[in-house]
Amino acid sequence: MSGTGRRRATWISAAAVAPLLALSACASPGSNDGATGDGEVGGEIRMLVNITDNLTQDRWEELVAPFEEQSGVDVKIEGPTGQSVAETFPALLAAGTAPDVIESIFPTIDTAPEVLDLTDQDWVADTPMVDTYSTDGRTNVVGVGTQAQSVLYYNKDLFAKAGITETPTTWEEFDEALAALAAAGVERPIAFASDWATGVQAQQIWHPQQNITTPAWQQAVAGEESTLGEQFEPLFEHLTDWIDAGYTTADDVATDSGTQEANFIAGTVGIYPMGSWFTTTLDASPPPFEVGVFAPPVDEASDAPGPLGATLAYPYMVWNGSSNIASATALVEYLATDEDAIKAQAEMDSFSRAGLDVSTNEYDALVQGLVDAAPELVVPGNQTVGDLALPVAGFNAKFTELVQGLWQGRSAAEVAADLSAWYDAEKTG
Structure with missing residues (x-):
């Protein structure tokens, strides 16, 4: 930062x-x-x-x-x-x-x-x-501050019930954790939400690995060294695997974020990807269990934690x-x-900033720990300003529309191809 x-x-x-x-x-x-x-x-x-x-x-x-x-x-x-x-x-x-x-x-x-x-x-x-x-x-x-995007909130009671003793750092460990939660009878091992939230949550999970694989990936796409499809197809494959395994279902992308947040607080969700602003809701309605946070997974444990997705607050x-x-x-x-x-x-609306007192909100303090541990903060794909902006308008809305197709049976390759085709048709310059 x-x-x-x-x-x-x-x-x-x-x-x-x-x-x-x-x-x-x-x-x-x-x-x-x-x-x-x-x-x-x-x-x-x-x-x-x-x-x-x-x-x-x-x-x-x-x-x-x-x-x-x-x-x-x-x-x-x-x-x-x-x-x-x-x-x-x-x-x-x-x-x-x-x-x-x-x-x-x-x-x-x-x-x-x-x-x-x-x-x-x-x-x-x-x-x-x-x-x-x-x-x-x-x-x-x-x-005024930064809002961490790449935050995975989890229910410590459900993790203990599933026998998960450490938060996962790699994709392999993450898949194992989801499988353990499902085997333990957790209703929603990982919860996504409808409308804008689907695409944002998907990107939040992918920020660390994407920025390890291709630092400044937006510039690589803008410079035609890569395509949007290439950048996101590995993520789409992970999501498809989770959908096929039943860890997340089509009901998720028909459920608004407010309801999914309530589901997490009610104790039916194992892992909930969401930005740091969720801490405000948690502080107002503390769950009857201990909440933990961890950074999204990366391919190699030696790279954990990866770069943390973040945006400007206010x-x-x-x-x-x-x-x-x-x-x-x-x-x-x-x-x-x-x-x-x-x-x-x-x-x-909660955010992080060096020197900001977060002692009155235990959930803010958890997120601040992720921010402090991150090797760097990186901008998400929907950034519209700055040297790392994609030369295209409407990325986030289109990304959300296309990624929701995964829950409707479309393949990772199909969604990736459509994302690249949309970018080629809409880019400027």
Whole structure:
């Protein structure tokens, strides 16, 4: 993980904040050269955010309230007008009504020119994974923490019942563990979920081995040194083996993630692949058994643990067409660097960050242990920004659609071929 240090920003008044935002060059609002313009901090700004069961409107407003009080800026929190922030932001751009700050998504090929370059601001260098998410050395999205993707939660009671004394590190050991859970009568040895979750979970399991076999695999695909089919067919073969053995069934990809999480908490699931955000649910509804976590398997035990898949938590962007760039940038700096703001966001949706106190959430502490043990953090296939982005839009949705076909009887080779064909038809450049 790069750039994980942090400092506490001091927010006293609009007059005191403005000097903190002075950059080496000045430009009028709307330019994309890293400057905040000549405007002073104050006035009103709009922030488009993701609204969920835990990221509620009220909690967002509570989060920005200290900034409003200390800076004099009025922050208007807005949820998506479409199905998601990813759908809403481009629509608002086209309508000329884009928000000043955008949360939860990354720049795409189409929207990147509309996002402010923050590279020259001194506080940016200390934000998490800043180098990983940069493009040609430029930073136009910053995050507050990292959310580990490659986490396997397991039920220690069920492992003990199945006679599993150590968590598996290799694919062979993983298969043996699943077989032992099934033999012990565990209802769901490994649980996948429907909709977006199927593809994400599959990728999460594959991140370590994939990045051992082909480091920076996205660049290998983009450079035509490999294909998406080649990158994922070995994973599809593992999934097919588990489906054929009955460790996971077609019912999984018809069951939403909330229900599968409830099934894990109820004690009917042996292993549940999910991102670090699941710790928030576990902390709110602790299971009646001890939960453990381990990293996904790799081919050779000597390579364990492999690189850990991770994404930026709370990614923030500033619209470079904003009429109040100084205040928008001040808000993003506050959210990404202020200790109290960082803590508040971690309580809303768990993430890892060096120095962050995880002692109050035992499940966060478990995931932090995986992050600390990982040789490196790597970006998943659905990344849309940075030097490791695939030159194609819609990867995650298509990947999910195709991988669900494995549960419907399609072969690993068929799904891999379709994934490569889709990429060849959709890639840009």
